[in-house]
Each structure stands twice: as C-alpha cells, then as structure tokens.
Amino acid sequence: MPSEALLAPHHLEFPGGYTRSLGPVLSRFLTGLRDGAIVGVRTAEGRVLVPPAEYDPDTGAAVSDDFVTVGPVGTVTTWAWVHEPKRNHPLDHPFAWALIRLDGADTAMLHVVDAGEEAAMSTGARVVPRWRKARVGHINDIEAFVLGDVAEAVPPLPAEVDTSEDVTYMAAPIALDYELSAGTAPSRFLRGMREGRLLGQRCPVCEQVYIPSRGSCPIHGVPTEGEVECGPLGTLTTYCVVNLQFHPAAPPPPYVCAQVLLDGANTPFFGLIDGTGADGERLKPDDIRMGMRVRAVWKDPAEWGLSAENVKYFEPTGEPDADFETYKDYQ
Amino acid sequence: MRDVAVVGFAQSTSARDVDRNEVEMLMPVVSAAMEHSGLTHEDIGFTCSGSNDYLIGGPFSFVSALDAVGAWPPIAESHVEMDGAFALYEAWVKLQLGHIDAALVYSFGKSSMTDLGELTPLALDPYSLLPLWPDHVSLAALQARAYLDAAGRTEADLAEVAARSRTRAVANPHAIVQGETTAAAMLQEDLVVSPLRTGDVPPVTDGAAAVVLAAGDALDRTRTRAAHITGLDHRIEAHQPGARDLARSTSTELAAERAGVGEGAIDVAELHAAFSHEELILRAALGLDDGVDVNPSGGALVSNPWMTTGLIRIGEAANRIFDGGATRVVAHATAGPCLQQNLVCVMEARS
Numbered sequence: 001m002p003s004e005a006l007l008a009p010h011h012l013e014f015p016g017g018y019t020r021s022l023g024p025v026l027s028r029f030l031t032g033l034r035d036g037a038i039v040g041v042r043t044a045e046g047r048v049l050v051p052p053a054e055y056d057p058d059t060g061a062a063v064s065d066d067f068v069t070v071g072p073v074g075t076v077t078t079w080a081w082v083h084e085p086k087r088n089h090p091l092d093h094p095f096a097w098a099l100i101r102l103d104g105a106d107t108a109m110l111h112v113v114d115a116g117e118e119a120a121m122s123t124g125a126r127v128v129p130r131w132r133k134a135r136v137g138h139i140n141d142i143e144a145f146v147l148g149d150v151a152e153a154v155p156p157l158p159a160e161v162d163t164s165e166d167v168t169y170m171a172a173p174i175a176l177d178y179e180l181s182a183g184t185a186p187s188r189f190l191r192g193m194r195e196g197r198l199l200g201q202r203c204p205v206c207e208q209v210y211i212p213s214r215g216s217c218p219i220h221g222v223p224t225e226g227e228v229e230c231g232p233l234g235t236l237t238t239y240c241v242v243n244l245q246f247h248p249a250a251p252p253p254p255y256v257c258a259q260v261l262l263d264g265a266n267t268p269f270f271g272l273i274d275g276t277g278a279d280g281e282r283l284k285p286d287d288i289r290m291g292m293r294v295r296a297v298w299k300d301p302a303e304w305g306l307s308a309e310n311v312k313y314f315e316p317t318g319e320p321d322a323d324f325e326t327y328k329d330y331q
Numbered sequence: 332m333r334d335v336a337v338v339g340f341a342q343s344t345s346a347r348d349v350d351r352n353e354v355e356m357l358m359p360v361v362s363a364a365m366e367h368s369g370l371t372h373e374d375i376g377f378t379c380s381g382s383n384d385y386l387i388g389g390p391f392s393f394v395s396a397l398d399a400v401g402a403w404p405p406i407a408e409s410h411v412e413m414d415g416a417f418a419l420y421e422a423w424v425k426l427q428l429g430h431i432d433a434a435l436v437y438s439f440g441k442s443s444m445t446d447l448g449e450l451t452p453l454a455l456d457p458y459s460l461l462p463l464w465p466d467h468v469s470l471a472a473l474q475a476r477a478y479l480d481a482a483g484r485t486e487a488d489l490a491e492v493a494a495r496s497r498t499r500a501v502a503n504p505h506a507i508v509q510g511e512t513t514a515a516a517m518l519q520e521d522l523v524v525s526p527l528r529t530g531d532v533p534p535v536t537d538g539a540a541a542v543v544l545a546a547g548d549a550l551d552r553t554r555t556r557a558a559h560i561t562g563l564d565h566r567i568e569a570h571q572p573g574a575r576d577l578a579r580s581t582s583t584e585l586a587a588e589r590a591g592v593g594e595g596a597i598d599v600a601e602l603h604a605a606f607s608h609e610e611l612i613l614r615a616a617l618g619l620d621d622g623v624d625v626n627p628s629g630g631a632l633v634s635n636p637w638m639t640t641g642l643i644r645i646g647e648a649a650n651r652i653f654d655g656g657a658t659r660v661v662a663h664a665t666a667g668p669c670l671q672q673n674l675v676c677v678m679e680a681r682s
Contacts, residue, residue: 139463181441
C-alpha cells in the first residue's frame, strides 16, 4: 500500500564539528597522542586509567596528578570483527574493534585493530599502535593498532605543527541523515497547500479547528477529524516588526511577521504581512494593527509546492477591523 | 514505602511506521493504556515521558509529543532523555511523596528514520569513543566475546537464546521477528559483527508504549488486577567499557539486591536484553534459576523500539499479573553501552 504520509530527507550536522574544551586530564591524553605517546593517569589507589579520567570510576575520588606513559604494546582483552565497515568507521575494510590494555595500564581503551582477517585475531593478542604522520591531538592520531609486540616508529610531526602548546580543544564532526515522515494529518495540510487550499482539522470533543493539525487535539489528546477549509480571509491577532535581514530569502526589512486567525480556524496561522498601503507605496509597519482584516496572497500556481510558503504573505482587505472580542483568545 | 501499582499498559510497534508522526503513533497508545486502567484523565496527577531527540532529528520533541496526552488545563509533567522505564522510576518517586494518586508514563521513538548505528555513538564519551564511531552492535559484540571467554560458553549458547526468543514471539502480536526455529538454524545465520549473528541482534523497530501507575484511592478505581511494585532500583557503572568487567553486570546485581528480587520466587522475568549474550549476563546478575520463565514475549530480540523497550518490559511483566499467569515478576531495563545502567522492578499480585 502506498504511504499516505509525505517523507522528506533531513540532514543534521554541526559544520566543522562540535568543539569541546578538554580540561587538564584529557588535555594531557590528547597532547600525548599528538606527540606520539599514550598517557594515562594514576588513581589515588594507584591504578592507571587509560584513557585517563578526572575521577576514579570505582570510587568517584579525584585522580592524582601523576600522568604515566603506557604501552605502546598492549593486550587485546576482547574484540569483535566488523565484516562490513560503516561509512564513519575508522577503517574502510574489514577490521576488529578491540579493548586494548596497554602495558602499564589497569583499564582497557577502545580502538581498532587492522588485522587483515578475522582468523588472525584472538583474545590476548599483542598489538601496537600505527601512528598517523599528521597528528592533531585526537584519538584518531592512532590510525589503528596492528598485531605484534614490537613498537612501530612514531613518524615525526610535519614541521608546521606547533608543539609548544598543549592541546586544549578538539572538534568532533557529527552528521546524521534522516528520512522523516510528516505523518498523516500534516501531509493532508501540505497537499492542500499544493492545491491552494488552507486545510485544518476539527477536534471531535471541543470542535476547535486546528490549522495545521499535527493529528491530535492538544487539549483533549484525541485524533482530529475531517478537512475544514479555512480562510483565505482572516484577522491579524498580533505581530512584530523585523528590522534585521535574518535570511537571504526574507523580504527587505523592515517587514512584519504576524499571527493570522483564518476565518473558520481556532488557532492562529503564521505569515508575513505585506502588500500595498493606502498611499500606493509598500505597506509600512505603521500601517499595521491588531484586528486588521487580511487575505492570503498566493504565489503563482506554477510555483506551488508541498509547503506553507505557497502563501507569499497576507495583505489588508480594507474591511473594518475585527472586534477585539472575536480574537482576544487567539493571541 | 507507599504501595504503588502498574494498573494499565499498552504498546504499538512496527518495523517502520511511515504513515504516522510521533504524536499520531503515541496518541492511541496513551488512550488504550488509560482505558485499560479504568482511570480517567482527571485522575492523573503527574505525566512523565522518555524519548530521544536524535531519533526524530530535532530538539525538544517531547514538548510536541504532549499534544498526544491533552495537556490542558496545564499538567504536571516531566521528561527524561532515556528509556521510558526511567521515566516510570521518576513517576514512582513522585507517587512516593504522597501528593498524587496516579501517574501516566509513556515513551516513543522511531528507529527507522535514520541509521541507528550512526546515531548510537552520539551517546558515548565524545573524546575517546565517539570519534571512532563504535555503533551499538559493535560494542555489544565486544561484550559478547568478553562474556563467552569468561563464562566458557560458545556462540551456540547465543543461538539458543536467539532461537527461544523467536519461538516465544509467535504468541506476541507486537513482535517484529517471530517464528519457530532452532539454535542450529540460528547458527547458520550471517555474522553481523562477530561473534553476533543476525538472530543475536534486535530488529529495527518503531514504537510507543504507555503505563498507568496508581496508589492510594486511585487503586480502588482501577479495573485491572494490579501489579504492585514491591521493589524498584537502578544503578549505573563506569561509562568506559574498558574500565568495567564486561562479563558480568554488577549494577544489575546491586539493583536486584536493593529491589529484593531474591526475597521470593520469581515466576516471570522480562529482561531488556537486546542482544543474546545480555540475557545470559542478566540471568546471572538477577540470580534467576531455570524455573523462571524468561522473556515469554520474546523480549527485546524480537521488538526493540529505542527508548521504549525497557518500559515495554515492565508492561509485559505486569501483563502476566493482569492475566493471572503469575504472582511475582521482575522487569529489567537498561541504558548506555554494554549494559552500563540497569533498572530492576519487582511486581507482585495481591490476593
């Protein structure tokens, strides 16, 4: 059965990565990685945590300021084999995840082992880090661990890398891709927009008409019903004047954003107020007032899409203002 | 401790709920749980939900989800960015204070809208774990091998759990995967992340669940055979998987002790074991013997709506009391990588 609901791609990303400050303990760890060493910290009870933490995970007590270089050889305490790497995994060919207890450490750290084939991996295997040349103070400065118990040489950092300062920040790029469903009721609204209709739905309990409806009456928690055509006339219930150019697609400021109570609806509808004033010039903020009667001005039908943006703006109708009592509950 | 009981439960699950948004998915579930309990909107003194904004790809999704419960006149409400089982804990604490007599708990989430394996690393330590993007299946596989190595067990033991879950799920209309099968057949399935095979890994599931809690006078107005909560506790371990003994679940052991699991015979256990080895680790941690009916619903291996699976365990365990099939049950919920945090809930029937 074809889906009733509209689906759309959605991309979520922190461009450049979420920037995080490290604090004194993790700063030592990531500075160590940049410089080609794995650094842990000793707890008050003498255990060495790798990766280091500010607190002993067993007791909550603050760790000492005794930082310890461990490894570089370590032992695999457990592992898992990835047959088909995902796009954001550290390696693009089959590899092992492993918890690795570096010599001199009491806890294990997570990393990958570039072992070639699954049969080469075993619990207890000895591994050493394979370092990147361009290290920045990041867990991925270790490209991967490899099987063996002889340390590989740490390639010298490129000359342009300044090592006079500790690493105090790191960036973690994050991006997710979705395919989101609008749901049945919002899809009905959006399809109405494509036909030049403003469609709401009614609560069967209180008979309030919501536009757009998300599918429920938020007062009664029951499904909204039917198709109720609202507008295109309405009453401006409240507004604000925008004096900054927030977005390239927005009209030239100053412009007016408003809540419009469409005739037949019980929830205000968001829109811009624009058009031509009594003087024949572009409508000015001073021409606009609460209670003003307005009508939807649509884009050219050839441009209609599945979007509330099909309504370019609302313009004054010239009718007498609505009585305050008719819209006082909808601001 | 005040007597608080689970008195209503409903759930909705599917492999991919394309036609409904979160509010549309949740609304009938809330209505059904309320109807099941016999209580009304006016009885509810506190509403608490569990969900995760990354599932929906936008902030504060729990605010708009309130459209599903009818939040007018304004209600007392709270939310946890966790499984709904932990929201139930908050509601239970609120009921312990004695000012209200009934609470509504719900959770919801669609795991099918993005790649869960890319989403789950976002819950990890952002310095040493997240940048490697270890997905939840990979981390589970690390724990699986740690357990098998330490317990002297094999992948065949995992296959036993997988086969039993699918076979039991035949009677569960909410199961996403089900069907009578054998351990031998499950051992033939493809490896996802070794040592875990397809049958050891839960299906992607969209879903919602709601539970109604009652105490005091409200208990007299309910229509179910109440599942009285006699013990409820949750404990958390270190976040770094490498700082823990992955072969056991010490936080579950402690929560079970504090919830009094061992103070009487357990008829049924519903465990939030989304991977086969987790059931084996949890059975040991909870001290469940072979006489306990574990995951009669098929458990999380057959239906795993993120943020809702734990709450469903409480509901499914309560169902066994509602239907008269059990008198003392335990439900378990988990959060975090490799069973980091664990909640244990003991419920009993009163004659």
